[in-house]
Amino acid sequence: MPDTTPAIEVEHLVKTYAGVTAVNDISFTVGRGEILGFLGPNGAGKSTTMRILTGYLPASSGNVRICGLSVTTQPDEVKRRIGYMPENNPLPEDMRVSEYLYFRGRLKEIARRKLGPRIDEVLELCDLKRVRHKIIGKLSKGFRQRVGVAEAILAEPPVIIMDEPTIGLDPHQILIVRDLIASLRGRMTLIISSHILPEIEMTCDRVLIINGGRVVAQGTPAALRREILGRTTYALEITGDPATLPMLLAVVEPTLRITATAEPDADGFRRVTLTTENTAELGEPLLRALTNGDACRVRSISRANPTLEDVFLAATRRSWDVRSEDLKKN
């Protein structure tokens, strides 16, 4: 029978140091095989949360369980189940890649007999075969990053935690790391923090946005878009008097509103931005209403697809508003 306990359970996690609350009552659960993206502005508490999950830092209060084991009472068992790549990917400067992986493999209690083939396997997976005998201190950033990823997956742990794995990589290398992460999908549970939002959107099943030590939003990228932005935006290029537009729009959808109108260009077309709370596709009725009659001509119509970036900005801004209100009240 497969184990059905969630891979990671975090309940009311709080961490304070020197009077500063870095993590303030965070709770979330990650299912087995799920890939969770961890977003937040700098200093939001991402790294602190990850360090607590790995058992490197003790929490001030709250519970963390990895594969059903408590980080506080069974730290060694928990550490055997986690592959961790810290922020900035610290590596010893004066070791060769294969030596380093061998040393880490021994520390992770992989049997000597299995370690050699396993190292070959991860070197192959991370495209590191060419540099296996190079000194780590002399490798380029992209290779170093991949050494970090190789080290994290070396012992095939059920849970992998990576703090900004794609930072400082070029697009080609990002692609390699992304493919690597995709190849782990379903086999391992991953938590990835990143600043590169399209990255998160492409690889992660679920996103958790934290700010100021609190969870401000969580869900799938699509659900977050609906929840946080709560509106759809259309951009039109039309001719005609903008004053007559609201009447036309009211017929299509009462919540449609004009948010911006630009000056007409040389051909008499102007750009108009509309928003609506209705999430249904309004392109076709909109087009029909606008071209029906002589009030205006339409050159283009497009539905803007909000990126995770917009969601992230909206969610963090919202949480900042809440915080400043809290401060005013006190």
Next chain:
Amino acid sequence: MKHFTTILGHEIRMLLVSPSTYIAAAFFLGVMGTIFTGILESYSKAAQEASPAQVFFQLFWIPVLFMVPLLTMKSLAEERRLGTIETLLTTSVSTTEVVLGKYGATYLLYLLLWGSTGGFFYILHRFASDARFLDPGPLIGGYLFIAVSGLLFVAIGIFASSLSRSQAVSGIVCFAALLGLIIGVPGLLQLPALNSEMFQPVKSAVESAQVIEHLGDFSRGVVDTREVLFYLSGTVLVLIFSILGIEAKLLHS
């Protein structure tokens, strides 16, 4: 303690591939060779009371003051500076294993370096063929003293390295601590305040912590268990402080 041997082996390996080890070793052997040559010269001019080994080991503090900081300053400070201590401690390795592994490797290297000075005495024995020069008592006693006192000196170096992220700071702290222990303690006895009745226990404690006196006893062939215990308990205490130091840094990092 499952990972102790892994870390010990790794650390020995890292020390043996590091160029700084060879520079330190060459420097050490150069200084000791010069001292030894000087001793032999003075013996060739006139007969001396003490055996060469006794005089040689009396100058043990010169290399100790420079070698121990050089060998130990990198160990924990570098791990903290690079952040590799984080990857190390997120495997099921305990802080104790990390500290003991690094300590063990450095101590073995320290012994190896001192052991290589045995070559001087071999050459003396081979070419002087005079039994007076090679009194085995002071020789064995001297090496025994080096091995026992080295336990504490290297532990102090590891502790200094656990205090800071900077190798330079660790090295200077270690140098100052060793200087205080070897040279400062006899100096402390000169304080007139210690002669008062009230400070009598303090005075006797300070008296039993004189490293140079211990050397005299060892090279006379007197192995006092009190002195051995002084170094062993000191070592254990300093290593516990190093472990606690690292853990405290984690709590407040």
